[in-house]
Amino acid sequence: MAMSTPEKQDQKGLSSQKYLEISEIKDNVVVLKNGSLRGVLMVSSINFSLKSIDEQDGIIYRYQSFLNSLDFSVQIVINSRRLNIDTYLDVLREEEKKQTNDLLRMQITSYVEYINGLVKMANIVAKTFYIVVPFSLSESKDGNVKAKIASVANAPQIMANRRNFEKYRDQLFQRVDHVVENLSGAGLRMTMLNTQELIELYYNLYNPESVEKKGLPDIADLDLAS
Numbered sequence: 001m002a003m004s005t006p007e008k009q010d011q012k013g014l015s016s017q018k019y020l021e022i023s024e025i026k027d028n029v030v031v032l033k034n035g036s037l038r039g040v041l042m043v044s045s046i047n048f049s050l051k052s053i054d055e056q057d058g059i060i061y062r063y064q065s066f067l068n069s070l071d072f073s074v075q076i077v078i079n080s081r082r083l084n085i086d087t088y089l090d091v092l093r094e095e096e097k098k099q100t101n102d103l104l105r106m107q108i109t110s111y112v113e114y115i116n117g118l119v120k121m122a123n124i125v126a127k128t129f130y131i132v133v134p135f136s137l138s139e140s141k142d143g144n145v146k147a148k149i150a151s152v153a154n155a156p157q158i159m160a161n162r163r164n165f166e167k168y169r170d171q172l173f174q175r176v177d178h179v180v181e182n183l184s185g186a187g188l189r190m191t192m193l194n195t196q197e198l199i200e201l202y203y204n205l206y207n208p209e210s211v212e213k214k215g216l217p218d219i220a221d222l223d224l225a226s
Helices: 006-017 053-069 086-098 102-122 145-153 155-159 162-184 195-206 208-214
Strands: 022-026 029-032 037-043 075-082 125-135 190-192
Touching (some): 022 195, 029 162, 037 162, 037 195, 053 162, 125 162, 162 190, 195 208
Antiparallel strands (some): 022 029, 037 125
């Protein structure tokens, strides 16, 4: 059977990259090939059904107010992945080996079998929530309409300039702050993904099998803005 050489594998990776809209990821921002920018917020979830009627009404009102306050589009993304509990089960099995009490060891064994069977039978998935905040040169606060149209046509070249990039990145961050400020009142916690986290996110999105093997990060382990 023919084997793929490293050179062919590299060429395959390069050929697939041309279908991606992402040009680069830097300074906590995703830069697309058309010159527009994206900031990504990871958002906690709320168990809405456990809230009181007044709390539910408050959450709905704050969310409605948030939508009415927007003068730009946002994208809400729900990423679902099959739950991986291998690490948790490995810890339990280690505790099982260390246990000197026969009864407790049998209980741990039964618990491991139960959890493992439950996950396989129910096909439990973990959900992660994101808000993607966009910015393009046509939405810039400076310049007239004619200048904006001209800038959009040359957006990649304009964004290649460090000073221009920082100026438009700051305008993107203002939008991100607006989203965080308005949704925090609804009881949601958010954090803007940094460069490394963005790279891992997009890599995992295009390589879902790697996420299922190693498991998803717990949102409680992240530095979330309150």
